[in-house]
Amino acid sequence: MAGVTDVHVHIQPFEMLKQEILESMRREKQDFDFLVRISKNPTTFLALLDEVGVERACLINYVAPEVMGYTDKVNDYVVAYAKANRERLIPFGSIHPTLTSNPNEAIRVLIRDDRIGGIKIHPPHQLVDANAYTDGTMPALRRLYEEAEDARIPVMIHTGTSIFPGARAKFGNPLAADDVAVDFPRLRIILAHGGRPFWCEEAFFLVRRHPNVYLDVSSIPPKRLLSYFPRLEEIADKALFGSDWPGPGVPGIAANLKAFRALPISNAAKSKILEQNAANIFG
Ligand SMILES: [Zn+2]
Numbered sequence: 001m002a003g004v005t006d007v008h009v010h011i012q013p014f015e016m017l018k019q020e021i022l023e024s025m026r027r028e029k030q031d032f033d034f035l036v037r038i039s040k041n042p043t044t045f046l047a048l049l050d051e052v053g054v055e056r057a058c059l060i061n062y063v064a065p066e067v068m069g070y071t072d073k074v075n076d077y078v079v080a081y082a083k084a085n086r087e088r089l090i091p092f093g094s095i096h097p098t099l100t101s102n103p104n105e106a107i108r109v110l111i112r113d114d115r116i117g118g119i120k121i122h123p124p125h126q127l128v129d130a131n132a133y134t135d136g137t138m139p140a141l142r143r144l145y146e147e148a149e150d151a152r153i154p155v156m157i158h159t160g161t162s163i164f165p166g167a168r169a170k171f172g173n174p175l176a177a178d179d180v181a182v183d184f185p186r187l188r189i190i191l192a193h194g195g196r197p198f199w200c201e202e203a204f205f206l207v208r209r210h211p212n213v214y215l216d217v218s219s220i221p222p223k224r225l226l227s228y229f230p231r232l233e234e235i236a237d238k239a240l241f242g243s244d245w246p247g248p249g250v251p252g253i254a255a256n257l258k259a260f261r262a263l264p265i266s267n268a269a270k271s272k273i274l275e276q277n278a279a280n281i282f283g
Helices: 019-028 032-040 042-052 073-082 103-113 139-150 176-183 200-209 222-228 253-261 267-282
Strands: 005-009 056-060 089-093 118-121 155-158 189-192 213-216
Touching: 005 267, 019 032, 032 042, 042 056, 042 089, 042 253, 056 073, 056 267, 073 089, 073 103, 103 139, 139 155, 155 176, 176 189, 176 200, 189 200, 200 213, 222 253, 253 267
Parallel strands: 005 056, 056 089, 089 118, 118 155, 155 189, 189 213
Antiparallel strands: none
16 A cells, blocks of 8 residues: 655755745744755655655755746755655756756756656746747757656646746646647646646646646645535546645645545545555656
8 A cells, every 4th residue: 555645845955045035935934944954854854754644755846047046956956865765755856948058968867867756847937838839939848848758757837826926927827738738648747736726627627638637736725625626536536645845835744634634525535646646656
């Protein structure tokens, strides 16, 4: 029996963040020093996972120099971090389709050499649409999807809004992922946050329409999950548990797990969303 997977945790190099983002995090998080310690020490994080009863976590990182400050070095960071226990820590990295220098080489290293566990695309922070390759202007984005499809590496696309300074919400519409799913039918796509708060119907449609499109429920307060997705049970085979911890407003992995387990849906659906679906995707 597979354990719980949290498919959306932000273990990140804080020193890379832009000053104003760092300050806003420091203001919001009372346990900020603990978060910094965890970001430097995978053993501390693994102990936390043990404590809250989580088997595996996806460590979400992406290149977004303009809005967040993250450069291509996030990839080296997360790959090195996950080496502490590659069974339980699944590194997610990325390139930026226009700002990464020599993107084709960076894609090759990420996918072939580093064996990254997943690719993260964050349109509202990277300031590009997830389907920006369709008009021919961003060939690196097309290449990234092609290589990921070929290597059977899932791609997570942030959908929905973001409240970080400088983030642009217009890039968060999940419908851009429809092109990706049509053009790369074997690519497994995870719509992070299910388009919340106002594109949930679009996300739900894509999950039902495309065999390889999934969504994660992260950053939606579990108590309110069924008001965002009243038909969650119908997509129980395609939904994944994620916390988005320590993102803004997320109380903690344990609190989110507890609230999710209390939802009035079947135990079979819960077990798929918490355990089985992720085990199928991440093996
Ligand atoms: Zn996130």
